[in-house]
Amino acid sequence: MSRTIHIDPITRLEGHGKIDIFLNDAGDVDRAYFQVPELRGFEKFAEGRACEDMPQITSRICGVCPMAHHMAAAKALDDLYKVDPPAPAKKLRELIYNIFTVEDHALHFYFLGGPDFVVGPGAPKAERNILGVIGKVGLEVGKQVIAARKELRELINRMCGKVIHPVFGLPGGVSKPMKKEEQQLFIDAADRAVEFGKFSLKVFDDIVLANSQYVDWIVSDTYTHKTYYMGLVDENNKVNFYDGKLRVVKPDGSEYVKFNPGDYLDHVAEHVEPWSYIKFCYLKNVGWKGFEDGEQSGVYSVAPLARLNASTGMATPLAQEAYEKMFATLGGKPVHHTLANHWARLVELLYAAERMKELANDPEIADPNVRAIPKNKPAEGVGVVEAPRGTLFHHYKTDDRGVMTHANLIVATQNNAARIALSVDKAAKGLIKKGEVNDALLNMVEMAFRAYDPCHGCATHALPGQMPLVVRLHDSGMNVVSEVKRN
């Protein structure tokens, strides 16, 4: 009798981040699917609204990374009005964006990656959480993580109002300049952020790299796919979160294409599957060949590891050292091991902190010239940033009064969706044999998608954490034959 296994966090939104595993009669995995629900109606909701409202509206559709939407929207408005913000405004935006990235990457590493790597995937599930991480790294470190995040969020609030509803990016610049007397606060915080970044890489060194079993997991075939990688790069092909061109490398690491974000529709297409709401992005000119890796398949990946693969290095010295060490340790570029995303994230955290330091010390950062007034009639604009979870596209069309007629958003998880599906399927097939399913195995299947930090946070709030994970077993007729609560 064939069976279906669901790994289903029962959150306030039913079906949220669900994994369905179909077993064949031998108890081996026939196929595994990863599903996220889609919030409906965004395009329709945007139509008829003033385009200037988009940075506020879009920042409110996601409770996890409002700043990424806010910034992509502001950049889409620049493009819509064909207005170029003055240099101080661009620097301020990039400064705030890097502060946000430090804070978000820290949250991810300690809260999410930490349970898998600092505590360990085989550890009892009661310890696989932030408390277990703190148990391992020490109370002082825990306090430091919380304090660092608090300081960074306060800096963002200072410039943007509340992080939750940022009022900052406007077409042609930002809403207010940094005061001269505030600059020192940013400089001091940046110094602490750089130390925090160095320290976090050391934690990774001491706890993860020193444990050969963890390293074996990272490089194991179960978590490896040879796909294309995409990320924003500056004029020297170094990683940049705020601006640049999109560079795509082939599975062998050579450049496949580099394009202006505004031309994304020439390069990215979406594939629809009957079993999922999500549209699977792929490289249009390679083509959709199914859920396959390799150069013949248009499946690509975004997020920290993809960004490091798609670039030629980091634009700051300490992050560059960390970048070189990562690739040297994992066998050169590109790295195809999904779990290396956790390491790549820490390399990026250090870069974001160093970039924060450069910008905070820039004499122009407190210049009052932060706005160019739009003079052109709006028509169409595209804004792209690297969200912590990967490339984020905002594409708007308006009438000549600036009223929205069309909106298209591609979020990081959509860019990654095909590769996440590949990862979950491969991990399930590699780990579940002859019907043997236990908590540690299911956790290791979940690890395959957690490394991407897939963002379906648009509607998760406070309560889900209390909810158990549930594994449901179905027979071939889809009847529930047993249900195991994982708490």
Place this chain on the structure above:
Amino acid sequence: MKTLILGLGNDFIADDGAGVEAARLLEGELRGLDDVEVMECALSGAALLDILIDYDRVILIDAVKTGQVKPGTISELWLEDLGEVIAPSPHYAGLPELLALARQLELNFPREFVIFAVETEDPYTIGGAMTEPVRAALPEVVSVVLKRLALWRTAQPCAV
């Protein structure tokens, strides 16, 4: 003794805005009280910790979909009753986990914490209207929050 009333959710997404709408109604009722702060917020998971720290008491209003009760039903939950810490992702990091974390790190987490959860019918449609049963429940939400607040404010300050 500082109390936070926090409406959680997104008023762009149909019934998901129940907590936010309730907070707005309460803000009108409670203007002028300097020991009570009313806030609305769309954040989730671990990021909530930054907001909750340094309040003594919290009343949280959130939209939920359990599918086990009728839309518009209000459930009262106390944080200490929510059960053990489980968080497969920081997006899902829940209040029990934040409580445990705050205790472990000796942070100043609220000592009393009640949640009023409103069962939703449609928490999915961006730009969708709030459904009738949920809208109809809002006055009751306001009323139970005000009652709880009155009990707290007339009672002795909670033990320090």
